[in-house]
Amino acid sequence: MRTRGLVASLRGVKEVVGLDLLPVEPVPGAFIVQGDVNEPVDVAEMMTGLSGPPDLVLSDMAANTTGHKQTDSLRTAALADMGLDFAIQHLVPGGAFCSKVFQGGATPEMMARLKAHFKTVKHIKPPASRAGSPELFVVAKGFRGQ
Numbered sequence: 511m512r513t514r515g516l517v518a519s520l521r522g523v524k525e526v527v528g529l530d531l532l533p534v535e536p537v538p539g540a541f542i543v544q545g546d547v548n549e550p551v552d553v554a555e556m557m558t559g560l561s562g563p564p565d566l567v568l569s570d571m572a573a574n575t576t577g578h579k580q581t582d583s584l585r586t587a588a589l590a591d592m593g594l595d596f597a598i599q600h601l602v603p604g605g606a607f608c609s610k611v612f613q614g615g616a617t618p619e620m621m622a623r624l625k626a627h628f629k630t631v632k633h634i635k636p637p638a639s640r641a642g643s644p645e646l647f648v649v650a651k652g653f654r655g656q
């Protein structure tokens with residue numbers, strides 16, 4: 511949650527919180543926690559920065575690459591799943607989720623979960639994403655609620 515948090519902040523989003531394993535440059539108006547998405551205590555600390563449930567969850571999380579394609583793909587898919595778990599637990603009905611995914615897009619299992627929980631799901635390759643990079647983003651809108 512670095513550049514993307516900054517963009518959200520600059521675009522007038524009321525409250526921005528973020529979580530990253532690594533130290534993050536301060537973003538004006540944003541509450542950013544250094545921690546692990548797998549650690550409930552870190553996620554809970556991040557949530558103290560919000561006055562209510564989020565209406566947008568952005569995940570740009572990626573694991574350090576090992577050079578072993580299958581391993582890298584599995585580790586990034588696991589992080590995207592963690593982001594989706596978080597979104598399903600916390601989003602307001604009607605909310606949206608956007609996550610980085612690699613190697614041809616969301617896994618079939620993730621696509622099934624996205625379609626079950628959101629009204630629309632699509633993949634995008636934003637202009638800011640390097641043409642040679644295997645990354646894509648999945649964008650899901652219209653959260654159906656718990």
Ligand SMILES: C[S@@+](CC[C@H](N)C(=O)[O-])C[C@H]1O[C@@H](n2cnc3c(N)ncnc32)[C@H](O)[C@@H]1O
Pocket residue numbers: 511512513514529530531532545546547548570571572573574589
């Ligand atoms: C592609 S970088 C994101 C860069 C950021 N969006 C930016 O614009 O600068 C992926 C980030 O995911 C973070 N990350 C990886 N695993 C994580 C985890 N388990 N919990 C929280 N952040 C994680 C890394 O520390 C790294 O900063």
